[in-house]
């Protein structure tokens with residue numbers, strides 16, 4: 634039975650130039666109503682007993698109007714026993730958040746609000762093709778003053794062409810002033826088929842590395858995953874931590890991924906085809922390959938793996954993991970911290986996680 638639920642809300646006002654996530658920008662309110670009905674039907678048919686976390690992401694979940702958000706909350710409360718839910722997160726966008734939506738989400742049990750700002754500097758947002766006004770950001774932060782939710786995250790992007798370390802440092806100060814107990818800072822990458830990738834811009838990797846290091850030393854937060862920083866251990870995102878550790882996940886909505894402990898599958902990235910009944914794409918590999926994949930994914934976290942935690946969950950031998958880590962460490966000196974009972978990547982190693990994980994798989 635699945636432990637974590639992800640719901641994709643695949644609608645956005647417009648497409649940001651760097652974004653490779655699946656979302657539609659021309660859906661009507663009726664399309665959104667139909668989609669909520671689809672989610673209700675799906676939830677009514679699954680076993681929801683073991684859910685421990687709910688994560689509503691997108692797209693832009695707060696693009697739904699108040700009535701639609703109410704209906705979605707009603708559906709969730711109808712099919713899920715909220716007394717077992719340890720974390721309920723929702724992503725938002727400053728332009729689509731207002732005081733009525735904030736109170737509704739709070740009253741419906743949302744424990745963690747995540748807001749995509751990307752940069753507090755209007756010029757950098759323009760470079761990203763993130764068309765959100767400064768006023769919208771200020772208004773949303775005013776509405777969220779005092780943080781009505783237990784946890785509050787702001788998403789940032791760094792390494793934007795023209796961005797200097799002082800500007801990124803100022804962004805982090807704004808996050809702290811806003812009362813966030815968590816922030817995510819993603820290094821800008823040029824994803825294939827995004828408008829930004831087509832512009833032929835050049836990224837400054839040295840500047841991005843400097844910003845990554847600065848974020849890691851920005852107190853009172855601590856990095857706990859390559860791109861995630863929390864004030865305390867309880868501020869860490871439980872849903873994502875569970876998913877990185879290979880726990881089960883049910884993903885609903887176009888492009889959403891699921892994992893039942895054995896197989897992974899991904900829903901088609903097309904809302905019409907999905908509602909029309911197109912089946913998901915299955916990813917079935919051998920149990921040994923799957924465990925190596927889970928091992929690699931959780932190396933994204935600063936804590937990495939502890940022997941006791943691994944042995945409780947997986948039959949694949951810890952000693953074989955140690956051997957694999959030691960042989961990969963020879964190719965990536967300074968990137969691993971290997972002890973008999975724990976395996977993790979160093980701060981430098983986290984920067985090379987993509988390459989290292991490919992070596993492991």
Ligand code: SF4
Pocket residue numbers: 644645646647648649652653654656691692693726749
């Ligand atoms: S970054 Fe967020 S708001 Fe922008 S297009 Fe992607 S999903 Fe939508």
